[in-house]
Amino acid sequence: MNNLYPIFLKIEHQPVLVVGGGKVAEQKINGLIEANADVTVIAPTISAMIAGLAAAGKIKLHVRGYKPGDVQGFFIVISAADDGSVQERVFKDAQERKVPVNVVDKPELCNFHLSSVFQKGDLKIAVSTNGKSPTLGKIIRDKIAEEFFDDYPELLKTLGEMRPDVQKTFPDFESRKKLHEQIVRTELDRLQSNAEEGNEIDEDSVTQGKVYLVGAGPGDPELITVKGQRLLRTAEVVLYDALISTDLLSLVPESAEKFYVGKRADAHCVKQEEINRLLIKRAQEGMRVIRLKGGDPFIFGRGGEELEALQESGIEVEVVPGITAGIGVPTSLGIPLTYRKESSSIAFVTGHEDPTKHEEQVDWDSVSHADTIVVYMGIKRLRFIVEHLISCGVSPMKPVVVIFGGTLAQEIVVAGTLEDIEDRVRDNQSDLPGLIIIGDVVQFPDRITAAKKKLQLLESGFVESFR
Ligand SMILES: C[S@@+](CC[C@H](N)C(=O)[O-])C[C@H]1O[C@@H](n2cnc3c(N)ncnc32)[C@H](O)[C@@H]1O
Numbered sequence: 001m002n003n004l005y006p007i008f009l010k011i012e013h014q015p016v017l018v019v020g021g022g023k024v025a026e027q028k029i030n031g032l033i034e035a036n037a038d039v040t041v042i043a044p045t046i047s048a049m050i051a052g053l054a055a056a057g058k059i060k061l062h063v064r065g066y067k068p069g070d071v072q073g074f075f076i077v078i079s080a081a082d083d084g085s086v087q088e089r090v091f092k093d094a095q096e097r098k099v100p101v102n103v104v105d106k107p108e109l110c111n112f113h114l115s116s117v118f119q120k121g122d123l124k125i126a127v128s129t130n131g132k133s134p135t136l137g138k139i140i141r142d143k144i145a146e147e148f149f150d151d152y153p154e155l156l157k158t159l160g161e162m163r164p165d166v167q168k169t170f171p172d173f174e175s176r177k178k179l180h181e182q183i184v185r186t187e188l189d190r191l192q193s194n195a196e197e198g199n200e201i202d203e204d205s206v207t208q209g210k211v212y213l214v215g216a217g218p219g220d221p222e223l224i225t226v227k228g229q230r231l232l233r234t235a236e237v238v239l240y241d242a243l244i245s246t247d248l249l250s251l252v253p254e255s256a257e258k259f260y261v262g263k264r265a266d267a268h269c270v271k272q273e274e275i276n277r278l279l280i281k282r283a284q285e286g287m288r289v290i291r292l293k294g295g296d297p298f299i300f301g302r303g304g305e306e307l308e309a310l311q312e313s314g315i316e317v318e319v320v321p322g323i324t325a326g327i328g329v330p331t332s333l334g335i336p337l338t339y340r341k342e343s344s345s346i347a348f349v350t351g352h353e354d355p356t357k358h359e360e361q362v363d364w365d366s367v368s369h370a371d372t373i374v375v376y377m378g379i380k381r382l383r384f385i386v387e388h389l390i391s392c393g394v395s396p397m398k399p400v401v402v403i404f405g406g407t408l409a410q411e412i413v414v415a416g417t418l419e420d421i422e423d424r425v426r427d428n429q430s431d432l433p434g435l436i437i438i439g440d441v442v443q444f445p446d447r448i449t450a451a452k453k454k455l456q457l458l459e460s461g462f463v464e465s466f467r
Pocket residue numbers: 218219293294295296297298299300301323324325326329375376377378403404405406407408433434435436
């Protein structure tokens with residue numbers, strides 16, 4: 001029987017206890033901090049993230065085992081301890097003291113459940129499965145989010161603003177309720193007819209078509225934007241680059257045309273003019289065309305030229321940003337491109353200039369003054385880049401990391417200094433696209449993720465050492 005009574009708790013500034021210091025506790029703590037709760041954590045061992053939150057003053061932390069009575073005085077308690085006997089003790093204590101408690105993954109030790117939440121503005125939709133399957137709850141929540149009617153949060157805001165006036169003018173609860181119902185229904189009808197009109201306009205304008213230049217992110221398919229993902233699901237034509245994940249392409253309807261137009265280093269398979277022509281042609285035929293590009297469409301991706309060609313042909317275009325490799329790859333490795341004490345400027349440069357240009361356009365002297373230098377398409381010219389930077393006064397001992405296939409399962413990280421990076425890269429060649437990062441931040445002391453990579457790489461024999 002489902003005898004849950006759904007409520008939304010106001011836990012802002014309320015004392016909440018989390019027992020446990022691992023990954024699960026982290027998730028709960030983050031949600032509670034977002035809701036502005038006054039969070040206390042008790043755990044004998046804690047993750048680096050929890051330690052960081054305590055150091056930043058976001059939570060109160062007691063690094064010790066749970067003691068009977070710890071639950072006293074808390075508004076709610078969430079237990080994510082690893083030890084089953086601690087879980088049971090927390091539940092028993094909380095029951096005795098009438099403090100609501102949730103023991104993660106133990107529905108029988110909960111007197112409230114946490115739900116999968118979708119939030120947009122003031123609207124919050126919570127899905128409960130009565131503790132039977134949080135995973136299904138999340139899937140249902142995602143479906144609601146996908147179907148979500150964009151105008152509701154705005155409508156909610158307007159209704160919220162009207163509410164005090166309606167309350168004043170209609171002191172009687174029943175008449176207020178009726179009025180609210182009338183307003184909401186009228187507004188919903190209006191939104192519905194607007195949406196239908198919009199659809200009709202869309203159908204009429206099918207003759208025009210539209211092109212979306214969509215950034216797919218650095219490689220990991222989960223790093224595309226929600227908007228990019230939504231557009232792929234409704235595409236009629238997709239032109240995609242090299243290294244676009246098959247997971248992303250599987251989102252595209254089967255009926256859609258898919259064109260691989262990837263370019264890898266010297267192996268250009270479809271010329272840029274050809275790509276532009278195809279984009280224009282399909283849009284003129286009334287298609288909804290997605291040009292799916294690695295990283296961000298406008299960072300060393302020739303997205304600007306595609307935009308220009310489409311606009312010149314009078315085609316409607318929308319650009320959807322993506323996470324560029326130069327940011328996504330180092331961030332996913334735990335390398336902060338800016339860091340208070342070490343880096344307050346970054347230069348993003350291409351190592352591969354357009355061969356039709358007669359002289360080098362990158363001003364390596366200016367670039368050498370940036371604290372952190374991120375070089376795209378530079379692997380083939382690594383020696384030239386290294387020599388230029390050293391001749392511009394950068395120390396030969398400056399730390400460098402070269403990452404091939406960043407954020408992908410096959411990622412390879414090669415670390416060294418300006419002086420020896422070329423040799424190290426030669427020993428660890430890869431066909432995957434490579435990014436060069438030069439600067440002290442690649443030695444960032446808390447490179448937790450990077451340290452893990454190092455371990456994997458050392459184990460797999462890819463990298464000799466990771467400084
Ligand atoms: C033609 S540029 C395209 C850049 C893309 N528009 C972006 O914003 O990331 C290709 C270069 O990006 C870098 N790159 C792209 N994806 C990468 C990845 N997953 N790992 C390392 N470098 C990557 C490499 O330097 C590669 O040669």
